[in-house]
Amino acid sequence: MTDKNLALRKAVNFAIANNEIEGHKFTEEEKADLEKIACGEMTFEELKEKTDRKFAQYQIDHPGWFASKDKPSNFEVEHQDPLCYIGTHVLINKVDTTDYQKLQEFERLQTVARQGQLIINPVKGNLGLKHLLEIHGHLFQDVYDWAGQVRTCYLSKPGTNFCYPQHINSAANEIFIQLKKDNYFQGLDFDKFSEKVGALWGDINHLHPFREGNGRSTREFLREVALNANYELNLDGIDPAYMVYASRESIGGNNKELTRIIKGHITSIDFEF
Secondary structure, eight states: OOHHHHHHHHHHHHHHHHHHTTTOOOOHHHHHHHHHHHTTSSOHHHHHHHHHHHHHHHHHHOGGGBOOTTSOOGGGSTTOOTTBOTTSOOBOOTTOBOOHHHHHHHHHHHHHHHHHHHHHSOOOSOSSHHHHHHHHHHHHTTTOTTTTSOOOSOOEETTEEOOOGGGHHHHHHHHHHHHHHTGGGTTOOHHHHHHHHHHHHHHHHHHOOSSSOHHHHHHHHHHHHHHHTTEEEOOTTOOHHHHHHHHHHHHTTOOHHHHHHHHHSEEESSOOO
């Protein structure tokens, strides 16, 4: 296998796994297209173009799946989430679908392509908040207008409260200053590196700086942290249910499960201790 083919295979595998951890399931046709990319027979850009054509046809064939242009602004509806279509929990998106399943389809196809691009050509940054924002902006640029922006709304999940929006920037400043003080975990042995990354993962998980897409953006950020420290992170075979459990544990201050995931999914890259 050539270096280029190996790089494509790794890009496809990471991109698929990063979505599957979120519970996204790829169809057989989508898997076939991704296999073509891994074999160099198709590009991530061509996959994006195919997705755009598919949704353009959906709008013709199934107009009921998309927003009506004559509806009032959801800012006019009391208690309505301003980031969602009126009367739904579907986030307003660039393809303008109000169907949750179609949004999931559009999101997984666009982000799997954008993730693949980042493996081949990562965001250039200093591993701080701005770097994380740029990763999110790249991954979700085709899906949401607010891609790459810190959320301004309160966010919680059952049994979990994330950082209040007014504290995100100050909390992030503490997290990333400490990462810099720790020299971005360079030179650490396997166990210490895993513990440090597990703790960083927990901190960013509690921060939850985005309205949607936190998990995928954080894992790409951690991949780049690992690469900078001469480690390679893969996500193959991580059970989505276990990922949810580990994330919830981290909110309560227990990062052992996230550390365990890191330990099972990193390898050193020609690193001498």
